[in-house]
Amino acid sequence: MSLENYYIIDSTLREGEQFINADFTRDQKLRISHALDEFGVEYLELTSPLASPGCQEDIHAIVGEKLNARILTHIRCHQEDAKVALDTGVDGLDVVIGTSSQLRQFSHGRSIDEIIDLAAEVLTWIRSQAPNIELRFSTEDSFRSEEAELLRVYLAVDKLGVVNRLGTADTVGIATPTQVGRIVGTLRRLTKCDIEFHGHNDSGCAIANAFAALEAGATHIDTSVLGIGERNGITPLGGFVARMYTYDRATARCKYHLERLRKLEMMVAEMVNVDVPFNNYVTGFSAFTHKAGIHAKAILNAPETYEALNPTDFGLSRYISIAHRLTGWNAVKARAEQLSLNLTDDRIRALTQHIKVLADERALTLDDVDVLLRNWANGGNGHAIADL
Ligand code: HCA
Ligand code: CU
Numbered sequence: 001m002s003l004e005n006y007y008i009i010d011s012t013l014r015e016g017e018q019f020i021n022a023d024f025t026r027d028q029k030l031r032i033s034h035a036l037d038e039f040g041v042e043y044l045e046l047t048s049p050l051a052s053p054g055c056q057e058d059i060h061a062i063v064g065e066k067l068n069a070r071i072l073t074h075i076r077c078h079q080e081d082a083k084v085a086l087d088t089g090v091d092g093l094d095v096v097i098g099t100s101s102q103l104r105q106f107s108h109g110r111s112i113d114e115i116i117d118l119a120a121e122v123l124t125w126i127r128s129q130a131p132n133i134e135l136r137f138s139t140e141d142s143f144r145s146e147e148a149e150l151l152r153v154y155l156a157v158d159k160l161g162v163v164n165r166l167g168t169a170d171t172v173g174i175a176t177p178t179q180v181g182r183i184v185g186t187l188r189r190l191t192k193c194d195i196e197f198h199g200h201n202d203s204g205c206a207i208a209n210a211f212a213a214l215e216a217g218a219t220h221i222d223t224s225v226l227g228i229g230e231r232n233g234i235t236p237l238g239g240f241v242a243r244m245y246t247y248d249r250a251t252a253r254c255k256y257h258l259e260r261l262r263k264l265e266m267m268v269a270e271m272v273n274v275d276v277p278f279n280n281y282v283t284g285f286s287a288f289t290h291k292a293g294i295h296a297k298a299i300l301n302a303p304e305t306y307e308a309l310n311p312t313d314f315g316l317s318r319y320i321s322i323a324h325r326l327t328g329w330n331a332v333k334a335r336a337e338q339l340s341l342n343l344t345d346d347r348i349r350a351l352t353q354h355i356k357v358l359a360d361e362r363a364l365t366l367d368d369v370d371v372l373l374r375n376w377a378n379g380g381n382g383h384a385i386a387d388l
Helices: 026-039 053-064 079-086 101-108 112-129 147-160 177-190 206-215 237-247 249-255 258-271 293-301 329-338 345-361 366-377
Strands: 007-010 043-046 070-076 092-098 134-140 165-170 194-199 220-223
Touching (some): 026 043, 043 053, 092 165, 112 147, 134 147, 134 194, 147 177, 165 177, 177 194, 177 206, 206 220, 206 237, 220 237, 237 258, 293 329
Parallel strands (some): 043 070, 092 134, 134 165, 194 220
């Protein structure tokens, strides 16, 4: 298996705009577009021009920036929507229609045969109007759709010979990697189109599902910065990139400016008024911290022992915590060296035991340990908390 030819369709400005706290201004959309383009995502997906007059103008503005990323907009399977979308000058249209019984019953009310007829009419018309546009057809709620019906829709669309890409969407976040692999794998065998996966994260599988889709032959993955979207969102850009980096570091480093990730996330987090979670992929505050003495020792010898991601590739640095009772003398010694203090290994070992005893009694800070190190380097060896 070789997963070098994958493309990110970042949907922060479409799915992400559906996040409860997102109300992007034009200026914010332009800043996000530029930051994503500089990071290196291959596509930006923008909210439908039918959503509001402002959204329509936003698309014109972003198209006018002439970014490297290709610009897509996302529309319902309606000729009227397509007409307006084509006038915006985007590079591609992402057309979607629901195929699950839930969506057919409670959303658009069409049968599978009617969906096939409508898709044929709209997609053929788009192609006749725009021979060079990138055209994608996706089924909403693919993974709760009846598999035979779903395939009937995809194969009918594929047969039209007018779309570049078929999209699969785990709209309610219930699919498992095995299920995604099966549907995408079937499409891979039966069609020559590119295949896109869009996965929600309601049950925590969005990144794993995206990876399973690629393994099964998908070519395009939808993401958003910090995963923002409807409810608790979709595959997060940073987490997806971390996944691909651990699979093939060289390709991820070559495709994307990884060191720009943190700034991009901080910017979007501020715009939508959320904090970056402490355990966020790559950029969470504890992502490169090490605590237990055994870990610290190995990290000091060779960081890759306990780090699958190299923080410096992301413009970040690791932190070894020593002010606690799980600490080890190698880490304490490394700190003494950082402070240019002269202590023999025996003294460092004794001080480490002392730190453990103190830490059993109360929480310590790095400052506390630094004071102890300096005292001991000056000949002291107090055994009471009072020496802090
Ligand atoms: C939504 C639609 C969608 C569309 C995905 C796609 C989904 O519910 O807002 O176009 O492939 O999750 O099904 O985002
Ligand atoms: Cu979605």
